[in-house]
Amino acid sequence: MSVINVKGLHKSYGSHHVLKGLDFEANEGEVIGVIGKNGAGKSTFLEILMTIKSFDGGEVTVLNEGVRDLSMNRLESLRRDISVVLQPTQFYKTLKVEELLRLFKSYYKSKQDIEKIMQDFKLEEHRKSYFDKLSGGWKQKVSLAIAFLSEPKLIILDEPTTGLDPHMRNLLWSYIVEYNQKIGGTVILTTHYMDEIEMYCDKVMLINEGKNEMFDTTDNVLSSGFNSINDYYLSKVSV
Numbered sequence: 001m002s003v004i005n006v007k008g009l010h011k012s013y014g015s016h017h018v019l020k021g022l023d024f025e026a027n028e029g030e031v032i033g034v035i036g037k038n039g040a041g042k043s044t045f046l047e048i049l050m051t052i053k054s055f056d057g058g059e060v061t062v063l064n065e066g067v068r069d070l071s072m073n074r075l076e077s078l079r080r081d082i083s084v085v086l087q088p089t090q091f092y093k094t095l096k097v098e099e100l101l102r103l104f105k106s107y108y109k110s111k112q113d114i115e116k117i118m119q120d121f122k123l124e125e126h127r128k129s130y131f132d133k134l135s136g137g138w139k140q141k142v143s144l145a146i147a148f149l150s151e152p153k154l155i156i157l158d159e160p161t162t163g164l165d166p167h168m169r170n171l172l173w174s175y176i177v178e179y180n181q182k183i184g185g186t187v188i189l190t191t192h193y194m195d196e197i198e199m200y201c202d203k204v205m206l207i208n209e210g211k212n213e214m215f216d217t218t219d220n221v222l223s224s225g226f227n228s229i230n231d232y233y234l235s236k237v238s239v
């Protein structure tokens, strides 16, 4: 089943034309990595899928809803099925980890057991820590736990593992993979780590010059004569 369908997507910031007719599709249960050099438009693309950024042309359908002309009610109901990891905001600062999870549980009207989430994400040792005082990796873990609280159909993650140590990176990926396998949820993420794409993603899209220069399975890319996704990237994208 199609979860996201994008056709001919255009997005400009003033006179800066960032996305120039991008096509994309995600089906239920797929893990898709979006790659491209700095400034290629990856975050812009993800934010459009998250329904938090407008666009100038093309069609974007998320969970069977065309997102351009949705009423606020329909948009809110659509957003309930999508989890995103956003940059932590000011208000996180004054809350402890456990309080934050309880707050989002009530916000999402989630039936998930906070204790179980806390165990799954191994957050117990920081239960009483203020979010603001945690290291970057721990903040990422808490943000992911929050994302999984709502049992979303779709998870969109912008560079979820940037700046994390290798163990933390593995741990985050194990949560993503488990969510994907247990619930059959769809995951779309950006990363600059080509090894992650190779190990964990079913498909990969390369955004270059505002378009999907390549969108294929990682297996197909590797069997087309490249030793790694990193080799592919280096051969296709100029500095």
Ligand SMILES: Nc1ncnc2c1ncn2[C@@H]1O[C@H](COP(=O)(O)OP(=O)(O)OP(=O)(O)O)[C@@H](O)[C@H]1O
Residues within 6 Å of the ligand: 013, 016, 018, 036, 037, 038, 039, 040, 041, 042, 043, 044, 045
């Ligand atoms: N709100 C904005 N206003 C103006 N220009 C913007 C805005 N957001 C992004 N841009 C520009 O659009 C282009 C694409 O940015 P975007 O953040 O989508 O790229 P990216 O591929 O995610 O980059 P990176 O890998 O560095 O995170 C960049 O040139 C950026 O400067």
